[in-house]
Amino acid sequence: MSALFRLQRIFREVFDDPSLTIADDFSVQSYPDWDSVATVHIVLAAEEEFKMRFTTDEVAGIRSVADLRRAVEARGA
């Protein structure tokens, strides 16, 4: 299963919108509901889904789906 699809499932759950579709440019700027608490939820869910840990630096730098995808794909997801 592609990382993007797995991330999409997470975003749908966090933002409670089953028909949400995401792409790399989906970001803190483009989606107003994406606040710092949502980031914590997304990080939490992604760590569980991909069985990995983000570094403190990575978490601080997450602003878009592209950022997340880079981080999970760097670990071979």
Place this chain on the structure above:
Amino acid sequence: MTPSRSHPVVRRVTDMVTTADAYDGAVVAAAQETLESHDLIGANAVSACLAEGGPWRRTPCGLWLVARVLDVRADPAAADVWSAVIESGVGPEHEARLSRARLRGAAGAVADAYADLRAAVGRTADASFLQRAARLYGRLRRREAPPAARRVRLGVVASSTTDLLVPLLHLLAFRDGIDAETYVGPYGNLRQEILDPGSGLYAFRPDVVLIVVHWRDAHLPAFAADAGARVAELVGSTKQLWETLLARQPCTVIQHGFDLPSHDAYGNLGSVLEGGRVAMLRAINRRLMDAAPATVAVLDLERLAGDVGAAAWADAGYWHTAKQHPAPGALPALVERQVALLRAALGLTRKVLVLDLDNTVWHGIIGEDGLEGIQVGPPSAAGEAHAALQQYARDLKERGIVLAVCSKNNEADARAPFERHDGMVLRLDDFAIFRANWRDKVENLREMARALNLGLDSFVFLDDNPVERARVRAELPEIAVPEVGPDPADLVAALERGRYFEAWTLSDEDRLRTESYRTNAQREELRSTAASLEDFLRGLHMTAETGPFTDQVLGRVVQLLGKTNQFNVTTRRHNEERVRQMMASDRWWTRYFKLRDRFGDHGLIGLMIAATADDDPTTWEIDTWLMSCRVIGRQMEDCMLDTLVEAARASGVTRLLGRYLPTPKNALVRDLYPRMGFREVGREGDGAARFELVLADVTAPRCRLIARGALRAVEVDAR
């Protein structure tokens, strides 16, 4: 042409979800991704598969896929398909219920959404699922207040972020029938919130305050030469916070004790040396617990961290990036303990444990395997596990939880192990009620509640049989029914997980309770042989002792104020501070009542509080009149009123005023005042009413069957 032939990708998906007979979450997810990555979610070929009678609906994986695809399509038919999923019983029911709750909420059926959400939350402790459920709960709650037996104003002051904690608190409180209105102090401003009389915390007027701290807030160095002084200083400043808070706002307080840091440059010496940080934190915790007044509960964070596992408890990464402590995965366990104490503070602690017998209390089926065939106690491993459950139940009984049996068995078979099996820990007289028959357990449980005079919401029902559990959950949702797996080694853990019996304090009355319920059974016997109710009551040789509130009875007084629901005319939950104010004031008259009869001692079972009216020194207003439901029907209320009338007269009072404030649980006393000769003098909104008793009209004492005197003297006489 069947739809699945029409498109190769749809055909592949059909193969995926119709090959396996069992539910497999990975298959459903893969099938959904296949459709989405080919942009087929809205395709006609898919529509035909989704329809009723379509090929996907015939298998568990297919049915889940239909529900998920309809969700993505935002199709209103999704709710019905989730219903079908729930009914089919395959796959994770809590997920299906959460999906349906979201749709029901969006469609405006908020009450149904709440029902699904409550059922979903009761079925899992998964941290990320609970976070999702908590977000949905927050959205529903903004639209419509949740159904709740109790509402509470909960102030939270914290030194760490509460973004993840507070939604979970709301959710688990809701699961337990509590609608929590919260105020969350600004992050890190814990001391200011309590010290500043103009803070938001005081403006909020909380009933309960949760003080969330952890080891970093102690600001202790890894080693201190002046350990004693540092410990004393921190304990002193915490006590000062409590005193300030309680003096300004009548409330109860849940205070986090300190957990221990996961790193320590001093290694083992950090615990061994008096000046080590771990040693100091432990000393502080012990002294905080010793110093806490009855209105403050110290939550043992160190022990909780041990239960969760130290490695899972703390996560430095989340602390540094989000000021989140403990680790997000440990939050459900923490909130579970906080909510257990909240329930205790509100008097919602469960009181009765009902046990099934076969494969719950012992291993095997007594009616088939016989006394020699069942296993309980060593050398059988399973038998030891069941004996461990019995020991746990026995310990619960010792601290005041009432035990009962509800089993489908012939009564003689069911009793035999208790009478003749060496491995048994529990004995027949440990149970207040023993019901072994072939009737429906739901009926038996209802009757048990009546016989014990307790609400079903004070029951916990432990049964290894999933069918019985499902039936009791469906028919009697007030009863807590812990989920148990097939391994008897999990029975104790299943009971522990729910923290059903968490108590704020432990009184002598708690320890006496089972004895009291058991002697009630003997009294019932006397009742059935006595010619009339009056003969029966006379035959009990009852003696009541009464006196003003003192320090010795204060703990029990506050406990009764906090938890008495049924015989309670005003349900005013005065806390210890408030009661102390009353004890110190001339305006207030307070009386406790103890009752004893020839079968046993009921302990302190009733309270009355009255105050001189502001505008009329010859009138007393009854602030509180409550009684434990264990002694209902004993003319105890007459005895209490006689005591009040005598005291009022002695103080030159000519008139008593009483007030009935209805709650969902106190219909029992709606007519108490008229029954006692009071005259209704006014109605208020919501069924509340005011009553008056002119003392000149009272000619004789009402109670002739309860002697008044010191209980100790009765004991001497009896010898």
